[in-house]
Amino acid sequence: xxxxxxxxxxxxxxxxxxxxxxxxxxxxxxxxxxxxxxxxxxxxxxxxxxxxxxxxxxxxxxxxxxxxxxxxxxxxxxxxxxxxxxxxxxxxxxxxxxxxxxxxxxxxxxxxxxxxxxxxxxxxxxxxxxxxxxxxxxxxxxxxxxxxxxxxxxxxxxxxxxxxxxxxxxxxxxxxxxxxxxxxxxxxxxxxxxxxxxxxxxxxxxxxxxxxxxxxxxxxxxxxxxxxxxxxxxxxxxxxxxxxxxxxxxxxxxxxxxxxxxxxxxxxxxxxxxxxxxxxxxxxxxxxxxxxxxxxxxxxxxxxxxxxxxxxxxxxxxxxxxxxxxxxxxxxxxxxxxxxxxxxxxxxxxxxxxxxxxxxxxxxxxxxxxxxxxxxxxxxxxxxxxxxxxxxxxxxxxxxxxxxxxxxxxxxxxxxxxxxxxx
Amino acid sequence: xxxxxxxxxxxxxxxxxxxxxxxxxxxxxxxxxxxxxxxxxxxxxxxxxxxxxxxxxxxxxxxxxxxxxxxxxxxxxxxxxxxxxxxxxxxxxxxxxxxxxxxxxxxxxxxxxxxxxxxxxxxxxxxxxxxxxxxxxxxxxxxxxxxxxxxxxxxxxx
Ligand SMILES: Cc1cc2nc3c(=O)[nH]c(=O)nc-3n(C[C@H](O)[C@H](O)[C@H](O)COP(=O)(O)O)c2cc1C
Ligand code: SF4
Numbered sequence: 001x002x003x004x005x006x007x008x009x010x011x012x013x014x015x016x017x018x019x020x021x022x023x024x025x026x027x028x029x030x031x032x033x034x035x036x037x038x039x040x041x042x043x044x045x046x047x048x049x050x051x052x053x054x055x056x057x058x059x060x061x062x063x064x065x066x067x068x069x070x071x072x073x074x075x076x077x078x079x080x081x082x083x084x085x086x087x088x089x090x091x092x093x094x095x096x097x098x099x100x101x102x103x104x105x106x107x108x109x110x111x112x113x114x115x116x117x118x119x120x121x122x123x124x125x126x127x128x129x130x131x132x133x134x135x136x137x138x139x140x141x142x143x144x145x146x147x148x149x150x151x152x153x154x155x156x157x158x159x160x161x162x163x164x165x166x167x168x169x170x171x172x173x174x175x176x177x178x179x180x181x182x183x184x185x186x187x188x189x190x191x192x193x194x195x196x197x198x199x200x201x202x203x204x205x206x207x208x209x210x211x212x213x214x215x216x217x218x219x220x221x222x223x224x225x226x227x228x229x230x231x232x233x234x235x236x237x238x239x240x241x242x243x244x245x246x247x248x249x250x251x252x253x254x255x256x257x258x259x260x261x262x263x264x265x266x267x268x269x270x271x272x273x274x275x276x277x278x279x280x281x282x283x284x285x286x287x288x289x290x291x292x293x294x295x296x297x298x299x300x301x302x303x304x305x306x307x308x309x310x311x312x313x314x315x316x317x318x319x320x321x322x323x324x325x326x327x328x329x330x331x332x333x334x335x336x337x338x339x340x341x342x343x344x345x346x347x348x349x350x351x352x353x354x355x356x357x358x359x360x361x362x363x364x365x366x367x368x369x370x371x372x373x374x375x376x377x378x379x380x381x382x383x384x385x386x387x388x389x390x391x392x393x394x395x396x397x398x399x400x401x402x403x404x405x406x407x408x409x410x411x412x413x414x415x416x417x418x419x420x421x422x423x
Numbered sequence: 424x425x426x427x428x429x430x431x432x433x434x435x436x437x438x439x440x441x442x443x444x445x446x447x448x449x450x451x452x453x454x455x456x457x458x459x460x461x462x463x464x465x466x467x468x469x470x471x472x473x474x475x476x477x478x479x480x481x482x483x484x485x486x487x488x489x490x491x492x493x494x495x496x497x498x499x500x501x502x503x504x505x506x507x508x509x510x511x512x513x514x515x516x517x518x519x520x521x522x523x524x525x526x527x528x529x530x531x532x533x534x535x536x537x538x539x540x541x542x543x544x545x546x547x548x549x550x551x552x553x554x555x556x557x558x559x560x561x562x563x564x565x566x567x568x569x570x571x572x573x574x575x576x577x578x579x580x581x
Contacts, residue, residue, distance in 0.1 A: 126562035165493035181448035242511035242552035
């Protein structure tokens with residue numbers, strides 16, 4: 001087993017800085033980093049092939065190199081909003097190994113010449129605010145944070161900032177808007193945060209898991225990281241396996257592991273001896289796939305080729321006792337609830353989808369409504385202001401594509417369906 | 424009238440120090456959270472007070488406050504019980520749990536018990552999907568829920 005992020009994660013009291021230092025050589029990577037110039041650190045992360053683990057999979061080193069030149073101050077905003085349905089890996093990292101994250105935030109800040117960083121946690125992580133505050137205080141007391149860190153002249157302050165319940169605040173520009181004290185609505189990109197982010201200043205937004213990989217890369221070199229995984233999907237990934245499995249859990253896998261192994265070997269197979277029907281590989285915002293595609297290697301390219309995405313790394317497993325329309329309805333409710341209302345296709349489209357799916361799920365649907373659903377999906381795809389609109393479409397359109405029989409079960413035959421608009 | 428108590432005032436000093444001086448509106452969510460912790464919900468008076476401290480209008484405070492689902496603008500019970508209803512919890516039978524809790528407390532989703540002790544809410548994904556079904560009571564996690572566990576947990580809140 002390759003363990004980078006979850007190494008020794010269940011050590012008792014790992015949240016204590018002393019235990020972290022003893023067990024994991026905690027904070028030792030800082031010395032290595034400070035021997036290098038900041039630009040060299042950026043190159044190192046580029047060479048590792050690390051890609052963002054928050055959902056978009058953007059190469060981390062490349063993002064860091066996009067910071068507006070010579071504009072200061074710069075900010076770091078670590079994204080711990082973790083609200084993508086199915087996803088709970090960042091929570092486990094934070095609650096069990098907060099110092100790994102702080103170490104990663106320090107390394108990123110050094111590489112990017114940042115002197116102030118915020119950890120934006122979703123409000124429901126209320127229990128972990130105190131934990132993180134204490135961990136940050138302890139890191140100050142040891143001289144890993146504050147002024148002139150380890151005699152290098154590098155200064156860094158880190159602060160926690162709690163959200164208050166809004167999925168959209170996980171989107172990076174909405175996160176920054178929220179951190180500034182506004183309603184958490186997305187902003188137009190470009191400019192990207194690396195150019196104009198928090199308070200109009202260059203800002204790095206990275207996911208918790210992304211930053212937690214930086215200490216390993218710094219300590220062991222980029223080759224040690226890029227040796228793991230596939231040609232284009234480097235390193236390990238935490239996958240939250242949930243739903244109809246015997247042993248749901250967060251598992252760390254080398255990228256490229258077959259999805260079926262995650263379900264069978266890691267998560268102990270399907271519950272109650274049932275059969276796998278469908279799976280959503282990357283959190284609720286990516287298309288679901290039927291069981292026949294379960295041998296797809298779990299990496300960015302292979303999942304893309306299979307017509308879906310790796311997303312946030314949340315594998316939701318659905319067995320043959322479920323009707324996927326009911327699950328699609330639940331997700332339609334979620335996106336309707338979480339649409340920020342800024343743009344029309346998303347605000348209205350999510351509501352329509354919810355209403356139609358409710359009818360169908362209550363066995364009051366008509367065959368034409370499935371076409372209408374597809375039509376709404378078409379009118380939303382790539383036409384919304386931010387990716388939430390596309391996300392809302394993914395579970396619905398994929399359920400229609402792969403499981404028409406589930407719709408038929410609720411509606412009756414769909415053969416009679418008339419194209420929308422015909423009298 | 425609303426006034427922050429001494430514990431809150433100590434926290435506020437720390438909170439204000441997190442943000443640049445000319446960006447104190449960043450403290451809006453943390454202050455709303457404090458006000459709610461003090462009063463149980465965000466009162467109109469608290470919005471006025473927070474607006475004054477951050478140099479923004481009460482209407483602005485309200486517009487931000489109502490965007491975020493964790494703020495209540497009406498009184499709620501002493502304990503707010505939330506059940507996640509999203510996909511991983513749904514696949515693990517959260518519907519039955521919600522029904523069980525409704526029967527047990529004698530209220531429907533969104534309501535508060537007459538003794539003002541419990542408010543029952545549905546919640547979207549709480550990010551503990553591998554331990555579904557998930558419940559929170561006043562933002563504290565309770566995982567792998569069963570009807571027996573609901574009895575036990577709710578019984579422990581006096
Ligand atoms: C609607 C929406 C919700 C998102 N939620 C999260 C989230 O909860 N956590 C996260 O890290 N990224 C989330 N993202 C992705 C962020 O916008 C951003 O890409 C990411 O934080 C960048 O960090 P990374 O490069 O390290 O992945 C979300 C994106 C969208 C469009
Ligand atoms: S797509 Fe939805 S969430 Fe995004 S800006 Fe438009 S309304 Fe808001």
